[in-house]
Structures are given as C-alpha cells and as structure tokens.
Amino acid sequence: MPLRLAFMGTPEFAAASLAEIVGAGHEVVRVYTQPERPRGRGQAARKTPVHQLAEQFGLEVETPESFRDPAVIEGFRALDLDAACVVAYGQILPQEALDAPRLGCLNLHASLLPRWRGAAPIQRAIQAGDEMTGVQIMQMEAGLDTGPVLMSEVVPIDPSDTAGSLHDKLMTTGALLWPRTLAALERGSLVPQRQAEEGVTYAKKITREEARIDWTKPAGAVADHIRALSPVPGAWFELATGKGKVRVKVHYAEPEKGEGEPGEVIDDHLLVATGRGAVRLKRLQREGRAVMEAQEFLRGTQVEKGTMLD
Structure with missing residues (x-):
C-alpha cells in the first residue's frame, strides 16, 4: 500500500525529490516549505520551487515561519503520517515533530556521512579536492545530520565539476533514491547503519568574505575554490581600472605551470600566478555583467601581463 507522507523542502534540489515521491504513487497529504520571500533582481515575493511544484500537483501546502510553533506541531501530528x-x-x-510520524522523519543529505555534515556539503567537497561524494537518506535525529543511514548512492566528482554541475548530479541521483527507500520502508526491509565516529567533518556555510580568492594558495587549491563557489556566491578578486577597483567573479579556472608573484597575470590570456604554479581563468563575470568566456571578457576589460589581481 502507498505510504501516507508529508514532504518538507524548499529549493529546486528538493522539488526533484517531491516529483519522484509523487510519481511513485505515495499519498503526500501535506507539503511544508519556506514562506514567500523577496527574490531576484526585483525583490518581488516569490513562492519556493517546492511550493510551485506542489501546487501543480494539487497538494496542500503550509508555510510556517517556525516549526517550533505548538499549533504547527499539533497540526503535523494530526496528519497521522507513516513518515x-x-x-x-x-x-x-523539534523532537516532537521527529517523533510524530509512525516511522519517523527521513532526510536526504548530499554527502557521504559523516563527512560534510551541515549546510554546504557540495561546495565543501569540491573545495577540499574530494574525488567522491554521494547522497544518503538517513533517519533523522535531534543532532545535525547524525542519524543512521538507510540508503546510499556514490557519485564521483569530475575534475571539471563546479558546485552547479555537481548539484544537478546529486539532485537527480538523490531524487531517484526516494522510491527505492520508501518501497523498502513499506516492506520493513531497511537496515539502518550507524554513522562512523571517525572522519566527521562539518560543511559550514560559505561567507561572502571567504569567497575572495587567495592567490597565495597552490594552483590546485585555487582552482578547487573557484569551482566550489560557481555559480553562487562566486569566487572573486578585485581588478584596478582607470575608474577604480571593480569586483570580478571567476566561474571556472584550470591549474597550469607558471611562475610569478601570487596574483600576478603572467601572460596576455589570463594566466595568473599562485603560491605554487598558476591558474588559467576560463569564465569570468565583471560586476553587473553576464558570465563570459575569457576571450570575450578580455575584449571588454583590459588585463595586461604584469597586472596584479587583488
């Protein structure tokens, strides 16, 4: 029999999972998502991707400001959910919510736990130079991503992956993991696996200042940092122009051989020296403009050999 479920999610990453769960024939009796907030350039209030998809499916949607509100918890408990x-x-x-469904609350996380618990596992995996990541569905506990793992899928990180491309791979793989997990849950055949106590790392949120490129690091680390923050928030540097400094985001770069002072442009095609080696800047975005390939960028912004990037 189909499971009686609630779904909780907000961004596009979550909407893909909602589509697969509905497509598998389960009864989603309510969807919880974040309230409408100002988004985009015009800062108009917009519904979340999950909210929009839920309405297309004709599902009931609730957008509580806080799930700690006793009325919200009581309404959630009254749904008489399987999961x-x-x-x-x-x-x-809160624990009252985690305990309300008959089979508990299940969470999809975009890493191979216990590595990269927390808010930014995709970015941190690339930034650290990891060659492998994955998606896991776990039984939720009060701790941050500490629950036992129910189902896993490994996803290799390609050397050319950015946070954007890896996000899309994990989004698709994670969404497809739900029907298998819920079918096993329905049969009672899931075997929870406790997470290892060793190898725990935390994927803290990326700060604006952290996104600045540190040219003193080795070329590989600089390139990984750039890939990890593309497309958002975007790794950046400042470029001196005749009208003052402008901020430039780099969306893709590759390590190459080269020597110079860290941050020094050492040829006429955006090869920049680092603490060890150099990186070739491939895709850039000047503040207020679109993302451009390096050749197009150089047609509109002069960056001569010997220029120091800050």
Missing part, C-alpha cells in the same frame, strides 16, 4: 520526507527544508525540526 515525513525532508530535503533542504531550511528549518530545524
């Missing part, structure tokens, strides 16, 4: 499926919801669920 709740959680994907990038953006709120911490």
Whole structure:
C-alpha cells in the first residue's frame, strides 16, 4: 500500500525529490516549505520551487515561519503520517515533530556521512579536492545530520565539476533514491547503519568574505575554490581600472605551470600566478555583467601581463 507522507523542502534540489515521491504513487497529504520571500533582481515575493511544484500537483501546502510553533506541531501530528520526507527544508525540526510520524522523519543529505555534515556539503567537497561524494537518506535525529543511514548512492566528482554541475548530479541521483527507500520502508526491509565516529567533518556555510580568492594558495587549491563557489556566491578578486577597483567573479579556472608573484597575470590570456604554479581563468563575470568566456571578457576589460589581481 502507498505510504501516507508529508514532504518538507524548499529549493529546486528538493522539488526533484517531491516529483519522484509523487510519481511513485505515495499519498503526500501535506507539503511544508519556506514562506514567500523577496527574490531576484526585483525583490518581488516569490513562492519556493517546492511550493510551485506542489501546487501543480494539487497538494496542500503550509508555510510556517517556525516549526517550533505548538499549533504547527499539533497540526503535523494530526496528519497521522507513516513518515515525513525532508530535503533542504531550511528549518530545524523539534523532537516532537521527529517523533510524530509512525516511522519517523527521513532526510536526504548530499554527502557521504559523516563527512560534510551541515549546510554546504557540495561546495565543501569540491573545495577540499574530494574525488567522491554521494547522497544518503538517513533517519533523522535531534543532532545535525547524525542519524543512521538507510540508503546510499556514490557519485564521483569530475575534475571539471563546479558546485552547479555537481548539484544537478546529486539532485537527480538523490531524487531517484526516494522510491527505492520508501518501497523498502513499506516492506520493513531497511537496515539502518550507524554513522562512523571517525572522519566527521562539518560543511559550514560559505561567507561572502571567504569567497575572495587567495592567490597565495597552490594552483590546485585555487582552482578547487573557484569551482566550489560557481555559480553562487562566486569566487572573486578585485581588478584596478582607470575608474577604480571593480569586483570580478571567476566561474571556472584550470591549474597550469607558471611562475610569478601570487596574483600576478603572467601572460596576455589570463594566466595568473599562485603560491605554487598558476591558474588559467576560463569564465569570468565583471560586476553587473553576464558570465563570459575569457576571450570575450578580455575584449571588454583590459588585463595586461604584469597586472596584479587583488
């Protein structure tokens, strides 16, 4: 029989999972997502991707400001759920909510736990130079991503992957993991695996200042940093122009051989020296403009050999 479920999620990453769960024939009796907030250049209030998809499916949607509100918890408990499926919801669920469904709350996480618990596992995996990551569905506990793992899928990180491309791979793989997990849950055949106590790392949120490129690091680390923050928030440097400094984001770069002072442009095609080696800047975005390939960028912005990037 189909499971009686609630779904909790907010961004596009979560919407893909909702589509697969509905497509598998389960009864999603309510969707919880974040309230409408100003988004985009015009800062108009917009519904989340999950909210928009849920309405297309004709599902009931609730957007509580806080899941700690006793009325919200009581309404959740009254749904008489078999389970709740959680994907990038953006709120911490109190223990009363975790205990309400008959089979508990399940969460999809974009790493191979216990590595990269927390908010930014995709970015941190690339930034650290990891060659492998994955998606896992776990039984939720009060701790941050500490619950036992129910189902896993490994995803290799390609040397050319950015956070954007890896996000899309993990989004698709994670969404397809739900029907298998819920079918096994329905049969009672899931075997929870406790997470290892060794190898725990935390994927803290990326700060704006952290996104600045540190040219003193080795070329590989600089390139990984750039890939990890593309497309958002975007790794950046400042370029001196005749009208003052402008901020430039780099969306892709590759390590190459080269020597010079860290941050020094050492040829006429955006090869920049680092603490060890150099990186070739491939895709850039000047503040207020579109992303451009390096050749197009140089037609509109002069960056001569010997220029120092800050």
